[in-house]
Amino acid sequence: MGKKKQKVLYDADGARRVMRKRDYMADMGGQLAIGVMANLVGQLTYFYTDKVGMAVGGVGIAMMIAKIIDALTDVLVGNMIDHSKGGNKKYYSWMLKMAIPAAVIIIMMFTVPIQAGQTAALIYVLVTNLLLTAVIYTMIATPFSAVMIVRTHSQSERSNMGLFRAVGNYGAGTIIAIITIPVTNMLGGTQSAWIKYGVALALGVLLLFLICYNNGRKAKFASDYESESENASETEEEEAVPFKDAIKMLLQNKYWVIVLLFNLITNITAAVAAASGTYYAKWIFGNDNLVAVIGAAGMLATVIGFVVSKPIISKLGVTKTIQLGLMGAAIPSLIRCFIPENFMVYAATSLVASFIQIPLMCLYGVLTAMTVDYNEWKYGKKLVAMSGGAIGFGSKVGSGLGSVILSAFLAIGGYQASLESATASMRYSIYGFSNYLPLVVNLAMFLIFTRFDLEEKLPKMREEVLARKEKK
Template sequence: MSKKPLGKDHDGVQKVMRTGDYFADSLGQFALNAMSGLIAQIAYFYTDKVGVAAATVTAVLMICKVIDAFTDIIMGNIIDHTKPGKEKYRPWLLKMAIPAAVVIVALFTVPANASEGLKLAYMLITNILLTAIVYTAIAIPYSSLMVVRTNSQQERGIMGTWRAAAGYVSGMIIAIGIIPITNALGGNQSAWVKFGFGFALMVILTLLICYARSKETAVESGKEADVTIVEDDEEAVPFKEAIGNLFRNKYWVMILVMGFLSQLSYGITSGAGAYYCKWIYGDDNLTAILGGVGLIPTVIGFALIGPMIKKLGVTNSLKVSFFIGMVTTALRIINPTDFVYNTALGCFATFANIPMMCLLGVMTAMTIDYNEYKYGKRIVATSQAASSFGGKIGSGVGSSVIVFCLALANYDGFATVLTPAVRQAIYTFSIYIPLVLFIIMFVITLKFDLEEKLPEYRQEIEKRKRA
């Protein structure tokens, strides 16, 4: 039975994606967020389950993230220099599935009774393997797939929403479940190893499904098989020239900064909850309730993002969401100790983060299209890698900000009394810093005008191709 033709989007671009394609593609983000979600909790695991000093954890996470960020650039260069005629992106999903699972489990098998030096070495090696090598070798080609999978901006937006939703599900399972589940399993290091093993199996499965369904050419089968939009095998751009071009693309620079700030925010909020619940609310098991309530604005956010984009457009949707995030985060300063009050305001902040989760990849794809208009080449993988570079630095700094603040306050994970210094440290990384980040991102969106200019640029690109 032939499939129903998909037709064209509102811009007249051929559509190529079906529901099964969106779902399978989104599983790649599920796997990536599973890895990043576990990393976001690793500071709490190191300080409160293995007994590593907060200052040591800070050093480890910062070193790993710096290395991780630079491997993004290397990976992008490797992909962009793949020999013409070969698939550039999807094979990496298959290659990295098993290594990802192995390293996830190894992350939690820190030799608890070893010397501080041996613990430090083990933590460095396992974190670098997971974040700088395995995660990067998946994330860069996976993010690039959006650009070559479809030329439809509408379908890219839908892909972004599906990816964000799948990634959020993965992250929320960890945020909601990791404390109560590991506590139920004994609350010790062994419990965390078991939790990690379960996610390792899910990572293998989701990557294999994503690989099986993904494509690198936007080809619609069935009645519209004659409609073929194939990625051009453009000549590889020398690395130095590619980076120079990117930094002369003002829109790409804006997205680079927004990616850094958004990942900084996610890195902080993902790791802050356990500390806030344990010390401000007095019960770390409240992280499960906090995460469960957070599902409400998440579901609402994913339900509304489509209508928001249709009504307001991509950029204006972000402006509205960042404004909501600014106001509600600022209101938390009034009464930071009340669980109900802060949870309610936190729901609005959670909603405010959803559009950015969905649309950062879409906006990056816009800047790649602008590369083609400005330079005649899209520079796909290097563009994605350099954007990821900023995001990785942001995520690493986010995780490190938490332990850095705690280290300044002389935090002791085994203490029984909350000191004033630790209280202020927790308020700083949970409220004050996220507020500043919302403000900066709102200002950047006020300057981003590429969306309204892009149709004109695409027409010019088509004229050049026909000439």
């Protein structure tokens, strides 16, 4: 018997659907692994200060240096990938190359040689953070973010990928936030316990990367179907643009700059929120295990948020959904500014903030795809991988800067992990990064995003691009 022919499906815009259920699941798994690496950075400040015994000021400086260097790598790697050959499958090949190094560096993050002294430990922290974020994470996350753009031309499938990736990314943050403290405490609460925890995370990340790569190398991209049609010439690899010209194009694309800021700022607040919960539970409520209770409540809000994300985005559109999410994150922080010491208020506002931001998180890749379409309209070049660097930059640099900002607040507040109870300055430093900071940055991002009017312009732009191609 012959093989059953697969039914060809198209979305409402006439774009061919190419994604299968297992594609979404494998893609979500890849994002989950990437998310674990990013969210792990947010927990390191607490580990370095309270478990290893490093000076909080030194930790902040080391993390800041790592992030300054790290900030340069995304667009450089993106440009390198844009210049590489191998068709669309090249975006997955980097995941295979970096899978084992990723697992190794996760374990190394916890093997800080504090017995060699503060200086040696700080150098170790700097080097391992650079390897984790500036090298390995970038080599995986930058091409992976570009996959959403080249995998399918269907806007609805891109939105679905964004939803599944948001589930993976948020799931990673939730898992790290909920289990890190209870599990490491159960294992003894020492540095050795955190190393064991790191080994378990590393093995999970390695497995997820291998599954995602294996599915991706077998998958059919939209361009694979186009190459079988009369439009095969349109799917040829785009001629690479010199780095200097490419970065100039991107910086002149105000929408890419807005998306870059959006990813950066939202990931800063997410990283601070993930780490601040532990400090808040320990010093304000007197029990760091309460962070698991708060995380569990947030899990319920997350599940509901993902269920309603698709209808919310369909109803409001991309821009209004993001504005709702930013304002929805600012209001709970405002409430905590006036009622900072009530556990029920803290848990409830955390739950609301988690819920209302979920639809927003589903749109990172969709926003980047929109800026790629704008690049093609304005410059005749998509700059896929370099544009995708906005997501990678926001995720890893945002997470790292979150740790730097948190360390700065702690240092200013005279943080001392050895005290039995928090001093007044310590309490206000915790209120600062937990309540005041998210209020200010979310309101600022809301104002910035009022200038993002690309959504309404894109249909006409795409028509003009298609008309240009038909003339060639």
